[in-house]
Amino acid sequence: MTALPLALTMGEPAGIGAEITCKAWQALRTSGPAFLFLGDPEALQGIPTRRIEAPEEAVGVFQQALPVLTQRLPSPPCLGHPDPANAGAVIGSIRTAVQHALDGRIAGVVTNPIQKSVLTAAGFQHPGHTEFLGELAGTGxxxxxxxACPGLRVVPVTVHMALAAAARSLTTAMILDQGRVVAAALRRDFGIARPRIAIAGLNPHAGEAGTMGREDIEVVAPAIAALVHEGIDARGPLPADTMFTPRARASYDCALCMYHDQALIPVKTLDMDGGVNVTLGLRIVRTSPDHGTALDIAGKGQAEAGSLIAALRLAAEIAQSRARSTP
Structure with a gap:
């Protein structure tokens, strides 16, 4: 067990968060990493739980019961049917977990999936977890x-926007800024001394010398040249249809992609149940499972906890890597 626990947020109470939390504790109770649940203990069924008053108590009880820092729900959850009345508790769970991480009382934050439409209806002003965490624990x-999944790490430069809007919004500065963040994170969080970054082209065949669009020549290539000038091992723009083969994946440590599906399709094809979402560029460690709330199967006992277990393990590994890199 690590010296400090991880904190796992409640996520959407009407989704599969509580079910996969219980399954994750059952899988990790003897080996770790230790984690506490920041939510309503009444939502956890079928496992022993222990209410704690402070994060520091979690490691000592983890093998016997799942430690819970209580965050009560105003409305009893109805599985499969989110209630905006619980939005404040969901957001509060995230805020509290982040504050504990900033205070050095936990090793990192792992977030259960949220239902963004419900939070938005309740006045939440952020597109999702990543942007909210940037406000709470960003670096400017x-x-x-x-x-991430075994054998592949990917970063989408543009994320949750229409494909046409993603192409219009893409700039050299965006690619350059994210390439820098990725290179620094691979060194600090993953222990890779000389990270190799493969950068995808936007267009088919990376534009094929401008015959399929000039964005790869005028937008992507200058960013790659600037990264190389700064001493970062960046290569591309590469045709996205060939850069995810087993031989290609072995040649780089992370793929920087131009839009959401270009990055997420290969990860989810390789390991749908074990993919992990990692937020780079924060003052804290944050991971999450790479799936949503699965309202359609909530309460049916069918939810797979593999991605959450992988997220907990990776958060602990990143925390350890950061500790080793700190003078």
Missing amino acids: QPPVMLL
């Missing part, structure tokens, strides 16, 4: 979303 630059 936009946070970066990395998706």
Whole structure:
């Protein structure tokens, strides 16, 4: 067990968060990493729980019961049917977890999936977790979303926007800024001394010398040249249809992609149940499972906890890597 626990937020109470939390504790109770649940203990069924008053108590009880820092729900959850009345508790769970991480009382934050439409209806002003965490624990630059599974790490430069809007919004500065964040994170969080970054082209065949669009020549290539000039091992723009083969993946440590599906399709194809979402560019460690709230199967006992277990393990590994890199 690590010296400090991780904190796992409640996520959407009507989704599969409580179910996969219980399954994750059952899988990790003897090996760790130790974590506490920041939510309503009444939502946890079928496992022993222990209410604690402070994060520091979690490691000592983890093998016997899941430690819970209580965050009560105003409305009893109805599985499969989110209630905006609980939005404040969901947001409060995230805020509290982040504050404990900033205070050095936990090793990192792992977030259960949230239902963004419900939070938005209740007045939440952020597109999702990543942007909210950037407000709470950012470093002055936009946070970066990395998706990881065994054998592949990817970063989408543009994330949750229409494809046409993603192409219009893409700039050399965006690619350059994210390339810098990724290179620094690979060194600090993953212990890779000389990270190699493969950068995808926007267009088919990376534009094929401008015959399929000039964005790869005029927008992507200058960012790569600037990264190389700064001493970062960046290569591209590469055709996205060939850069995710097994041989290609072995040649780099992270792929920087131009839009959401270009990055997420290969990760989810390789390991749908074990993918992990990592937020780079924060003052804290944050990971999450790479799936949503799964309202359609909530309460049916069908939820797979593999991605959450992978997220907890990776958060602990990143925390340890950061500790080793700190003078």
